Amino acid sequence: MHSSFDPSLPPPTVREEDCPFCAIAAAHPPFSAINPPHPFPSNLTEPASFVVLSTPTAIAFLDILPLSHGHLLLCTRAHRPKLTDVTNPEARELGSYIRLLSAALVRATGIADWxxxxxxxxxxxxxxxxxxxxxxPRPEIRASGRYRESFTMFGRGQREELDEDEAEQLAEELRQQIADILREEEDDRERRKKHSQKL
Amino acid sequence: MHSSFDPSLPPPTVREEDCPFCAIAAAHPPFSAINPPHPFPSNLTEPASFVVLSTPTAIAFLDILPLSHGHLLLCTRAHRPKLTDVTNPEARELGSYIRLLSAALVRATGIADWxxxxxxxxxxxxxxxxxxxxxxPRPEIRASGRYRESFTMFGRGQREELDEDEAEQLAEELRQQIADILREEEDDRERRKKHSQKL
Known part of the structure; x- marks a missing residue:
């Protein structure tokens, strides 16, 4: 499912019941992002899945063939082939989650560019x-000297299989960072509400 | 501003008053996406800008060094350096606009992949x-035979300057498609509301 893109092959046609992302969504009901389960099971699917966010609308998990440490995927819970198949409310939620996941990823990996x-x-x-x-995430290329690798995209580059122990730890860290960010933003809203009531 | 990325250069630091996207936003106040102005001025900035959507939150326009015909940019109206600098309401709006612009782009270019x-x-x-x-947009690579070019990203590939007459026409077509899609979705919502009232 994550193999290199070969332009000579016909476009994939996958039925919902064969879709690997639908399988991950089905195995992981929504959980509270601000109060995630701990410990969290990664063995509900085969191969294992490292889920960091699961809502009624969307689910996010580590890519099993990451281009870099922290490579995350975010998809709709429902089977939507393309972005144009997504409903407008789903598109709005996804927009919000990309921001949230970005912030969590920067904190969890320490990598500021992505x-x-x-x-x-x-x-x-x-x-x-x-x-x-x-x-x-895109680690500082001058530090690593791996300019070419760091720009790999579209399945043409070096993708290594996810190390499961590392993934377990990273997913836990990401769930915690997501919870922290949501809590901070809630506190911030409360503070501003109180402040505006005082004025 | 759209020149090739050179990793040996320091990261750019651009003040708001020097930001080319802030200049485009400042020259283009919000307009009704469902009833866009016609004709539409493209000469309010230097170089010309071909705006297809302008709201209180965001603005979308043609890239002046397109990777393919139809290459669009969508940015916040306010100067936000990274996605993590965007507010949550802005992130939600952007999520919705990406879907809308994608649908309009597919219709205007006839290219189904992007x-x-x-x-x-x-x-x-x-x-x-x-x-x-x-x-x-990613034209069918088997048809064009330009496999490598079609995957160009990150400023390393062949980017040609936008042809202004072509851009004028394409932007007009995109504004019309955006308006059509919004009208269709409004009609659809009305129909479903009436249907549910009948039940």
Whole structure:
């Protein structure tokens, strides 16, 4: 499902019951992002899935062939092949989650730069035909000297299989950071409400 | 501002008053997306800008160095360097506009596949430090035989300057498609409301 994109192959046609992202969504009912379960099971699917956010609308988890440490996917809970198949309320929620996941990813990895990528259709290198946003941390290329690798996208580059122990730890850290950010933003809203009532 | 990304250069620091996207936003007050002005001025900025959507929150326009015909940018009206600088309500609106612009782009270009890309920071190939989503149509690569070119991203590939007459026409078509889609979705909501009242 994450194999390299081969333009000579016909576009994938995947039924909902064969969709790997639908399988992850089905195995993971929504949980409170501000109070995530702990410990969290990663063995509900085969291969294991490292879920960091699960809502009635969307689900986010680590890519099993990451382009960099922290490579996340965010998709709709419902099977939507392309971004244009998404409802407007879903699109709004996704917009909000991309921001939230970005902030959590920066905190959890310590990497300040990242790409958000969303591919629609075989010609755009979409491999799993269930719409998803990639969030890909980009470590400082001058430090690592790996300029070419750091720009790998579209399945052409070096993608290594996810180390499961590392993934377990990173997913836990991400769930905690998401909860922290939501709590901070809630506190911030409360403070501003109180402040405006005083005026 | 759209020049190739050079990793040996320091990350750009652009003040709001020097930001090219702030200049486009300042020259283009919000207009009704369902009833766009016609004709529409493209000469309010230097270089010309081909705006297809302008709301209190966001603005979308053609990239002046497109990777493909129809290459669009969507950014916040306010100067937000990265996606994490965006407010949650802005993030939700952007999520909705990406869906709307995607649908309009598919109709206006006839190209069914496209990428959505959003780069944060120099290491992630962000060139203009005012957050923006790219929408990049990907013509069928088997038809064109231009496999490598069609995957160009991050300013490394062949980007040609926008032809202004072509851009004028395309922007007009995009504004019309956006209006049509919004009208269709409004009609659809009305129909469903009436239907549910009958039940």
């Amino acid at each position: 790409n958000v990528v969303q591919n629609n259709g075989a010609a755009a290198a979409q491999v799993v035909p269930h719409m998803h946003y990639h969030l890909i | 990428n959505v890309v959003q780069n944060n920071g120099a290491a992630a190939a962000q060139v203009v430090p005012h957050m923006h989503y790219h929408l990049i």
